[in-house]
Amino acid sequence: MTATAGVFREPLRKSFDTEEHLGNAYQQALERNYEDFLIVDVDSHHYETEAFGEIARYIEDPVLRDEALYQGMARGGVTSVDGSYQEMTGRVTRYPLRRHEATPPTIHRDITLMRRWMDAMGVDMACMFPTPMLNIATCPRVEVEVALARAYNRWLCDNILSEEPRLTSMLYLPFNDPESCYRMVEEFGDRKGVIGFMVTATHYKSVQDNAFVKTYAALQERGLPLGFHAAYTWGDKSTALMNRFISVHALGFVWHNMVHMTNWLMNGMPERFPRLKTLWIESGLAWVPFLMQRLDNEFMMRSSDAPLLKRKPSDYMREMFYTSQPMEMVENKEALELTFKMMKAESQLLYSSDYPHWDMDLPSTIYDLPFLQEGQKRAILGGNAQDLFKLDPHFAPWKLERQKQRAMAARG
């Protein structure tokens, strides 16, 4: 038979609509009945560059405020250290087209855009991070990092987190200034939607520095997790040897977190702060079994180098938390299954999309894994995050509606 076209559409190159872009993701959500359980995305992003004028006005120093308003916050050009070509010369279309997306004037654009992609993917709650502002970690001017971090955190709490209970964040700590990190925890630790604090991994301060002890103690006291969000920088001496983005991204996003994890363990931080929960964000999974094996092997020969540890490094690593994206999953099901087992994924792994970035993962990357039981899938997709962050669950409106319809249908 010949049918007429159900949809007759020509993809436009000058407009963008998140719901249309993620239409296939919504279809996945419906097919898998995501309305049956909570999905929490622990690492997602927005482009704060679009609201940078608002954020810059939160900078208290009037000179720096003017400088920020004049200079802006966008990534630099093709020659910049962090500019890179993450967008693959336009191949990932949401990068260049995002700014054309229309949003209603009555609600903050960032909230609208977050809701749209979350609804399409079936994500109920998200922990959101900035994008270019993660890179202020590498700014050589410490006072600029501190001022921008505080301005962003204030802006986010005042304008976004206070308005939408589905949105949360682990706030940025300006790690180049330990005293400011402590003040940041004290100032923002009780704000609505703040579920922890985060260090961008491309900092060049050692995590075991005594200067940070006060901050770790404050986080532990408040029961707020500390996240290490992976990043890359072409300014690092080792990554400066690389000439392709794939190289600096593939290694950089793992390397910097491996440095911090190793320091964290060898200096006995899990023993010194036993109630402080750490979350390792956006380094994927494959590095975890590697580092477990490597550190255990050396620890058994030279435990005198890490005398505070009472157990093997891997034992502590299995008690830490990890986000899932970018999950390495090309023809490696056996390795992936072993990785899940080694890291005790059913209780320690937290789903993350990293949307809208180029290597984002949908919930189906977890839900479709053949070696997980339904309960394990649901724990990784939302339950573990709900427990770790003590979240009050807020479901996507379409899920609540579908739950209601199914309940009514069941009653006949």
Added chain:
Amino acid sequence: MNELYVCKVGELDDGGVRIVGEPGHRIGVMLHDGEYLAYLNRCPHQGGPACEGMRIPQVQDVIDEAGLFVGQRYDESDLHIVCPWHGYEFHIKTGEHVCNSAVRLRKYATVVREGGIYVQY
């Protein structure tokens, strides 16, 4: 076998694409070098709308006769369909992923009849 009417010949420019079908089974029909090609608009990677992205030729590293890297260029004879979600690239003529032919877009036959373009599925 079913047929889906796409559009009239002439309504689809060379290099253009039309998306037809129902949610869950959408097909991208494109005209390339005078040939109508049709693929399921679902990337085998994570399900992205593969037919809605850029078309870009194969990138090549150029190594000269002395074995030195001298730059990069496009191979204009090998155009790729790029999934807009993650950048998976497929040969436009076969739908096969450029690095692994076992990873492929589902391909459909097309017919032109009485001035109309149809996709068979």
